[in-house]
Amino acid sequence: MMKHLIAIAVLTIAPSLALAGDTRSDIDGTLEKFVTALNAGDATGVASFYTDDAALLPPGGERVDGREAIQAFWQGAIDGGMKANSLHAVEVFDGGDVAGEVGVFVLTVPADDGVSEIHGKYIVIWERRDGVWQLHRDIWNTN
Amino acid sequence: MMKHLIAIAVLTIAPSLALAGDTRSDIDGTLEKFVTALNAGDATGVASFYTDDAALLPPGGERVDGREAIQAFWQGAIDGGMKANSLHAVEVFDGGDVAGEVGVFVLTVPADDGVSEIHGKYIVIWERRDGVWQLHRDIWNTN
Numbered sequence: 550m551m552k553h554l555i556a557i558a559v560l561t562i563a564p565s566l567a568l569a570g571d572t573r574s575d576i577d578g579t580l581e582k583f584v585t586a587l588n589a590g591d592a593t594g595v596a597s598f599y600t601d602d603a604a605l606l607p608p609g610g611e612r613v614d615g616r617e618a619i620q621a622f623w624q625g626a627i628d629g630g631m632k633a634n635s636l637h638a639v640e641v642f643d644g645g646d647v648a649g650e651v652g653v654f655v656l657t658v659p660a661d662d663g664v665s666e667i668h669g670k671y672i673v674i675w676e677r678r679d680g681v682w683q684l685h686r687d688i689w690n691t692n
Numbered sequence: 693m694m695k696h697l698i699a700i701a702v703l704t705i706a707p708s709l710a711l712a713g714d715t716r717s718d719i720d721g722t723l724e725k726f727v728t729a730l731n732a733g734d735a736t737g738v739a740s741f742y743t744d745d746a747a748l749l750p751p752g753g754e755r756v757d758g759r760e761a762i763q764a765f766w767q768g769a770i771d772g773g774m775k776a777n778s779l780h781a782v783e784v785f786d787g788g789d790v791a792g793e794v795g796v797f798v799l800t801v802p803a804d805d806g807v808s809e810i811h812g813k814y815i816v817i818w819e820r821r822d823g824v825w826q827l828h829r830d831i832w833n834t835n
Contacts (some may be wrong), residue, residue, distance in 0.1 A: 644788050644792075
């Protein structure tokens with residue numbers, strides 16, 4: 550009987566442990582895959598890291614709503630020759646299934662004399678859905 | 693005895709209830725005071741709504757760390773004649789003592805032909821400290 554109770558307890562607790570994870574390392578891991586997809590020109594892959602009802606708030610433009618529109622946005626950047634030189638989290642503020650991340654990036658874009666480096670910073674509001682952290686709101690600007 | 697137990701229970705629960713509040717309406721209230729202080733030219737008042745270790749991530753500039761530097765930043769904007777025409781929360785993602793807010797603003801700045809309107813959007817990561825929601829990280833850009 551005791552053995553069964555322990556088995557049930559383990560089964561009950563295990564999913565929560567899996568869900569809890571380590572927010573910071575989960576986000577770091579997703580950002581790494583995000584950059585890999587972006588630099589491979591895989592806009593579908595990039596968009597897959599966002600919630601289906603995510604939004605971008607890009608500088609110099611209107612808000613972009615939904616994963617499909619987000620994919621088109623990143624496709625445009627890829628087509629323009631943009632590459633992510635680096636992109637990483639500086640701080641993560643963990644609120645359970647919501648997290649606020651502050652990050653910095655260096656992008657390169659084609660320029661007359663080769664490439665131009667763009668340094669900037671961003672905030673992403675992440676949501677954890679079905680145990681997976683996804684980008685939900687994404688804003689950035691340049692320095 | 694029962695009466696004492698109830699009294700203790702009420703005393704124990706009350707502060708939690710006070711702390712819980714309504715995140716959205718607390719943030720809305722602070723934003724209203726923020727705008728009032730800004731338009732009154734009160735940079736000290738504006739800065740008081742930030743945590744002491746808050747940071748601004750302004751477009752076209754480097755990160756600004758700490759309440760004192762934040763006050764100086766807003767003083768510069770005030771001295772430049774900037775006014776907040778409107779500023780309000782569009783969405784608040786509540787994570788307990790951390791919240792992510794997406795907002796929009798219309799600013800006016802002096803221009804040759806009177807004033808120029810600037811439309812933009814922002815994300816603020818809020819932290820609740822000692823029961824008070826404060827701006828902790830603040831990034832924006834223009835449309």
